[in-house]
Each structure stands twice: as C-alpha cells, then as structure tokens.
Amino acid sequence: MQHRNIAFIGAGNMAGAIVAGLVEGGYPADLISVCAPSATHRDALAERYGVHSRSDNAACAAEAGVVVLAVKPQLMAEVCGALRSQVDFSGKLVLSIAAGVTVERFCALLGEQLNIVRIMPNTPSLVGKGMSGLYAPEYVTAEDRDFTAALMESVGKICWVEDEHGINQVIAAAGSAPAYFFLFMEAMQQEMERQGFPADKARLLVQQAASGAAALVEASPEVSIGTLRERVTSKGGTTAEALRVMNEQKLPEIVASAMQAAIARAQDMEKQF
Ligand SMILES: NC(=O)C1=CN([C@@H]2O[C@H](COP(=O)(O)OP(=O)(O)OC[C@H]3O[C@@H](n4cnc5c(N)ncnc54)[C@H](OP(=O)(O)O)[C@@H]3O)[C@@H](O)[C@H]2O)C=CC1
Numbered sequence: 001m002q003h004r005n006i007a008f009i010g011a012g013n014m015a016g017a018i019v020a021g022l023v024e025g026g027y028p029a030d031l032i033s034v035c036a037p038s039a040t041h042r043d044a045l046a047e048r049y050g051v052h053s054r055s056d057n058a059a060c061a062a063e064a065g066v067v068v069l070a071v072k073p074q075l076m077a078e079v080c081g082a083l084r085s086q087v088d089f090s091g092k093l094v095l096s097i098a099a100g101v102t103v104e105r106f107c108a109l110l111g112e113q114l115n116i117v118r119i120m121p122n123t124p125s126l127v128g129k130g131m132s133g134l135y136a137p138e139y140v141t142a143e144d145r146d147f148t149a150a151l152m153e154s155v156g157k158i159c160w161v162e163d164e165h166g167i168n169q170v171i172a173a174a175g176s177a178p179a180y181f182f183l184f185m186e187a188m189q190q191e192m193e194r195q196g197f198p199a200d201k202a203r204l205l206v207q208q209a210a211s212g213a214a215a216l217v218e219a220s221p222e223v224s225i226g227t228l229r230e231r232v233t234s235k236g237g238t239t240a241e242a243l244r245v246m247n248e249q250k251l252p253e254i255v256a257s258a259m260q261a262a263i264a265r266a267q268d269m270e271k272q273f
C-alpha cells in the first residue's frame with residue numbers, strides 16, 4: 001500500500017489499536033505520529049511501536065498528509081476549532097473515527113469541501129481482526145478512498161456504506177459489538193467461577209469456545225449462522241435446554257433492542273456534538 005505521513009490526534013484505546021495493527025502489519029512507524037495532551041498513552045505507543053509522540057496537535061497535523069481525528073466526540077469541536085486556526089487542511093486527507101460527528105459538522109468545523117472519510121473501526125484492529133465501516137462524500141477522490149481502504153484493510157476487514165447513516169448502523173453491528181461479546185463472555189466466565197472453576201480455567205473455556213465459534217463462522221461462508229447453531233443443538237440435549245432458556249428470556253429481542261439503542265444514541269450525538 002501507499003505510505004503517507006499520518007498524524008493521530010488522540011492516542012487512546014482506538015487510536016492505539018489502529019497504530020498497533022498498522023505497525024505490526026508493516027506500516028513504517030517513522031511515518032506515524034500520535035498526539036495527546038498527557039504523555040501517558042502517546043509515550044507508551046512510542047515506546048512499544050516506535051511511532052512519534054507529540055503534544056502539539058497543530059504542529060503534528062500541519063506536518064502530516066493524513067490527519068486522523070481520534071478524540072472523544074464531545075471534544076471534537078474544541079480540538080477542531082483550535083486546529084482550524086493554525087492548520088491549512090486543503091490538500092490533506094482527514095479521517096475521523098468518532099461516533100456521532102457528521103461530515104457536515106466537520107466541514108463546519110474545519111472548512112467546506114473538507115477532504116474527509118469517516119471510519120467506524122473497532123478495537124480488534126489491535127490484533128489485525130478489526131472491522132471498519134467507511135463513508136466518504138462523493139467529491140473525495142478515488143485515490144484517497146483507496147488509501148483509506150488499504151489503511152484499514154491492513155488492520156482487518158472493511159465495508160463501505162453508501163449513505164452516512166450507515167456509519168451509525170456499523171457502530172451497532174461492529175464498532176460497539178466487541179463489548180456485547182465481552183459482556184456475554186464475562187457472564188459465562190462468572191457462572192463457571194460460581195460452578196467452582198478457577199478464574200484462569202473458566203476464562204480459557206469461554207475464550208476458546210468464543211474464538212472457535214467465530215473461526216467456524218469465518219471458515220464456513222456458505223453455511224448460515226443458524227445452521228451452525230443447529231449443528232450444536234442435539235434434539236432433547238443440553239444445548240437445546242440452554243437455548244430454550246435464552247429464547248424464553250428473549251435474548252434475540254434484547255440484542256435487537258440494544259443495537260437499536262446504539263443507533264439512536266449515535267443519532268442523538270449527531271445533534272449534540
Ligand atoms: N473505543 C472504541 O472501541 C471505539 C472508539 N471510537 C471512537 O474513537 C474516538 C476515541 O475513543 P477512545 O479511543 O475510546 O477514547 P480514549 O478516551 O481512550 O482516548 C481519547 C484520546 O484523546 C486524547 N485527547 C483528549 N483531549 C485531547 C486534545 N485536546 N487533543 C488531542 N488529544 C486529546 C486523550 O489524551 P490522553 O492520552 O492525554 O488522555 C486520549 O489519548 C471516539 O471518538 C470514539 O467515538 C470508534 C470506534 C470504536
């Protein structure tokens with residue numbers, strides 16, 4: 001892939017996961033800077049991955065061809081306002097990973113016809129297993145779209161969405177989703193501990209079952225997930241009994257409501273930030 005000078009504004013969980021995935025995947029660390037007010041996170045990234053640790057957002061962004069906005073949505077207006085007064089964004093590619101901040105808002109904050117791609121990544125990018133949704137306004141060039149796609153493909157899989165609302169739907173299905181699976185795994189580990197298993201064995205059982213199930217889904221694209229579930233479920237057996245309880249207690253409906261709540265929150269944030 002093409003290599004450009006990238007400035008990450010924000011060095012937290014998500015920026016760190018992308019930086020790690022990029023460098024582990026062979027992107028030159030020397031071309032990556034991470035910028036944040038306190039040294040804690042950015043210095044840790046510099047030490048571990050060899051990227052540059054910076055404290056001056058504007059200087060860092062000014063020197064880069066690609067600026068990744070990776071601060072919390074509620075800080076975006078303040079951070080972009082300060083950047084706009086000191087940095088000329090024409091000719092730069094801006095990538096936002098923030099939930100709930102629209103292209104229209106970024107254009108108001110940083111300049112009209114901003115060359116921007118919105119990315120909705122997730123933290124498994126850290127281990128090269130990310131899933132990112134991408135959206136770009138139609139005027140963004142094919143070269144910048146291709147660069148962004150290749151960048152995120154180097155830390156996982158990607159999916160373009162045609163309209164911007166698709167980013168909110170990607171949040172529900174992928175951006176936030178690792179936390180759903182972690183909650184499920186946490187609950188399973190806790191029950192195994194209640195059953196008397198030590199924490200390390202309880203975790204191993206749950207972790208291996210989860211990663212094995214995910215690997216099976218990935219390895220069987222021609223088989224529906226429902227069919228994979230049925231192959232585990234012997235008639236009158238233990239799985240059927242467990243699934244009966246989950247269905248009686250409306251797990252599928254809970255999942256659907258939770259995803260709808262994530263989308264609704266992203267829409268609220270679009271009005272707020
Ligand atoms: N976490 C996730 O799973 C996902 C997050 N996102 C999006 O990523 C963005 C970041 O989230 P996340 O990484 O979780 O947040 P974190 O709180 O982990 O990181 C935020 C980072 O922003 C830095 N920061 C705070 N103020 C400034 C400032 N004025 N200038 C520059 N940097 C600043 C913080 O600095 P310091 O290191 O000094 O604290 C920190 O490094 C959000 O917009 C979120 O919507 C998207 C998809 C998934």
Ligand SMILES: O=C(O)[C@@H]1CCC=N1
Nearest residue numbers: 098099171175176177
């Ligand atoms: O919780 C959030 O708002 C962010 C976006 C997706 C994952 N974390």
